[in-house]
Amino acid sequence: MRRKISWRNLFLSVYGWLFLVFIYVPILLITVFSFNSNPVNMMIWQGFTFDWYRTIFGFPTELNELTLYVESTDQLYNAVLNSLTVALITTAVSTVLGTSVALAVARFRFRLKNFYRALMFMPMIMPDIILGIALLIFFVSFGFGLGLHTIIIGHCTFLSSYVFIVVSARISDMDDSLEEASADLGADGWTTFKRVTLPLIAPGVIGGAMLAFIISMDDLVITYFISGVDSTTLPVHIYGMLRRGIKPEINAIATVMLVFSFIIASVGLYMRSRKK
Amino acid sequence: MSKAHHTLESRRKLxxxxxLLPPSAFLAVFFLGPLAIMIVYSWLTPGLYGGVEWKFFHLNYGRILGWADTKYERFDPVYFEIFLRSVKLAATTVLLxxxxxxxxxxxxxxxxEKRKNLVIFLITLPFFISLIVRLFAWVLILRPTGFFNQALMGLGLxxxxxxxxxxxxxxIIGMVYVFVPFMFLPLYASIEKLDLSLIEASQDLGANRLQTFFRVILPMxxxxxxxxxxxxxIPSLGNFIVPSLLGGAKVVMIGNLIEQxxxxxxxxxxxxxxxxMVMAAVLVLLLYYIRIxxxxERQAGGLKVAEEVAA
Incomplete structure (x- = not known):
């Protein structure tokens, strides 16, 4: 065997590693500097502290009032709670809606099939800001009153699409002869669905639901337009904090969110690898 | 027999x-409805103190595209300039x-194989990390007292x-950082499928590296x-979060204008x-994509036909 170390391969791997550095250095910086005790300049290391974490979790600290946010942690907790509420309800609703359309399109013959395919792709290719303002105009003109309910409705409109696409991909990999066999062996439609179809598409449905949950938790643009005054979600709350000024607590909040994202992503990818 | 068939058929229909009923109803009301009313709104008269009057009005577009010159709604080329600037910014983000x-x-x-899966995992992981957290990182890096300046000053540069x-x-840095995972996956999918024997064939037939790249690899x-x-x-064009956090008041994009x-x-x-306007730009792009x-597919189809004929 001839071992070839060409300049091109060397260039590619140096470039690739630099790319990974570019992706991970900013994330790493947040984490490291969230333990920095310097209250004035967050990027000059002064010493190790848990104070910012103590602040966001409501423990007493020795920091004086001036270095802290005037906002209480209540707002932060409220935003987290709102985000979780919205994400859980949205995930449930959009998983049902998206999976129904995916099953209908894949397993039935009907005239409007292409219309439904296009309809389900539309929210994905629509810039967030457009959907945000369209929903805002709609909710306000029909007197919905902005709040958690409008955020939930708004998220369901585009997250159903994401679920639809993930589940459709799963169904298209699937062998439909199993369903035929079930029907041939005398199972009725519901039994076939419960005992054959559902277990087969389950990984796709779970994947779609997880994706919907993550995107709902993270959505900023659409939520920004359709959330009321008292119903901010976590991303909208942080956006507001950032616009008012950069304070070290945000580092700690961001790091907690990072850990949360890493856990979800790892669980998701672990499940995917087990499926294979 | 035919009766059984009949009931089966009607049950399938049911x-x-x-x-389809629940998703159709939901999307008709809460997706198509809002889009329709937005289009209608863009042709209505703005009320004096916010709000809207239900009267046809074409000067909303006139103010952007150049036919409004009345007392209240002036044409100002700045709107179209901002739109073009946003298109340029989004295109730069794409290119980078x-x-x-x-x-x-x-x-x-x-x-x-094993290393490949790990690296793909590492590259796609940022997709799961909150966008606002990733942007916040760049605020910390690029601020006057931020990491980048501290590092350069520390080095005495x-x-x-x-x-x-x-x-x-x-x-632009913020946009590229936030949206780069979206670029990687489709690119990787098509490069992974690349048939290496075609590259070898091109080289055997005397093409140099540049020719091989532009004539074989790039088109494939x-x-x-x-x-x-x-x-x-698409997400770069109407984005207002990145400009408002990293561009401040100095860099106004079409998204910021809409938000205001x-x-x-x-x-x-x-x-x-x-x-x-944003919607129109996206539609033009999609039509172009569908054409490509x-x-x-037609070319691929033609190739298949040729193969079959040859066989």
């Missing part, structure tokens, strides 16, 4: 109806992400902090390039008209 990702996708595609944040450059990975570009372009119309200026019809893809 199932289909049951599956493409240049960043293309070699990386090549690098990953030649790895041994500069005496005073550079003004990076609140410039167009900062906005075009679907990935175009797909990735569109997925990056809805949340501070309270001229919703004009905001809706600006939104329709169908041409691609």
């Amino acid at each position: 199932t289909l109806f049951g599956l 992400s493409l240049i960043l990702c293309y070699p990386v996708a090549f690098w990953v595609s030649r790895m041994p 500069i005496d005073e902090p550079l003004e990076i944040i609140f410039t167009g450059t900062a906005v 990975t075009l679907p990935g390039i175009v797909g990735g570009s569109i997925i990056v372009f 119309q809805f949340l501070s200026a309270r001229n919703w019809p004009f905001g809706a008209a600006l939104g329709m 893809v169908t041409r691609e």
Whole structure:
């Protein structure tokens, strides 16, 4: 065997590693500097502290009032709670809606099939800001009153699409002869669905639901337009904090969110690898 | 027999109806409804104190495109300039992400299986991390007292902090960082599929590296390039979060303009008209994409036919 170390391969791997550095250095910086005790300049290391974490979790600290946010942690907790509420309800609703359309399109013959395919792709290719303002105009003109309910409705409109696409991909990999066999062996439609179809598409449905949950938790643009005054979600709350000024607590909040994202992503990818 | 068949058929119809009714109703009311009313709004008269009058009004578009010159609604070329600037910014983001990702996708595609999966995991992981957290990182890095300036000053390269944040450059860095995972996957998918024997054939037939790249590799990975570009372009175009955090008041994009119309200026019809501009740009792009893809398929189809004929 001839071992070839060409300049091109060397260039590619140096470039690739630099790319990974570019992706991970900013994330790493947040984490490291969230333990920095310097209250004035967050990027000059002064010493190790848990104070910012103590602040966001409501423990007493020795920091004086001036270095802290005037906002209480209540707002932060409220935003987290709102985000979780919205994400859980949205995930449930959009998983049902998206999976129904995916099953209908894949397993039935009907005239409007292409219309439904296009309809389900539309929210994905629509810039967030457009959907945000369209929903805002709609909710306000029909007197919905902005709040958690409008955020939930708004998220369901585009997250159903994401679920639809993930589940459709799963169904298209699937062998439909199993369903035929079930029907041939005398199972009725519901039994076939419960005992054959559902277990087969389950990984796709779970994947779609997880994706919907993550995107709902993270959505900023659409939520920004359709959330009321008292119903901010976590991303909208942080956006507001950032616009008012950069304070070290945000580092700690961001790091907690990072850990949360890493856990979800790892669980998701672990499940995917087990499926294979 | 035929009766049984009949009931089966009608039961299937019922199932289909049951599956489609809830999503159809939901999307008709809460997706198509809002889009329709936004289009209507863009042709309505803005009220004096915010709000809207239900009277036809074409000057919302006139103010942007140049036919309004009345007392209240003036044409100002600045709106169209901002729109063009946003298109340019989104295109720059696409181009830079493409240049960043293309070699990386090549690098990953030649790895041994196990390492490949790990690296793909590492590259796609940021997708799961909150967008606002990733942007916050760049605020910390690019601020005058931020990491970048501290590092340069620590090294003695500069005496005073550079003004990076609140410039167009900062906005582009932020956009590329946030949207680069979207570019990687479609690019990787098409580079992975690349048939290496065709590259060898091209080289055997005497093409040099540049020729091989432009005549063989580039056209074969075009679907990935175009797909990735569109997925990056769409969210970049109307984005107002990145410009407002990294561009400040100095860098105003079409997204910021729309946001202002809805949340501070309270001229919703004009905001809706600006939104329709973004929508139009996206539609033009998608039509172009569909044309490329169908041409691609036709060519692929032609190739298949040729193969079958030859066989």
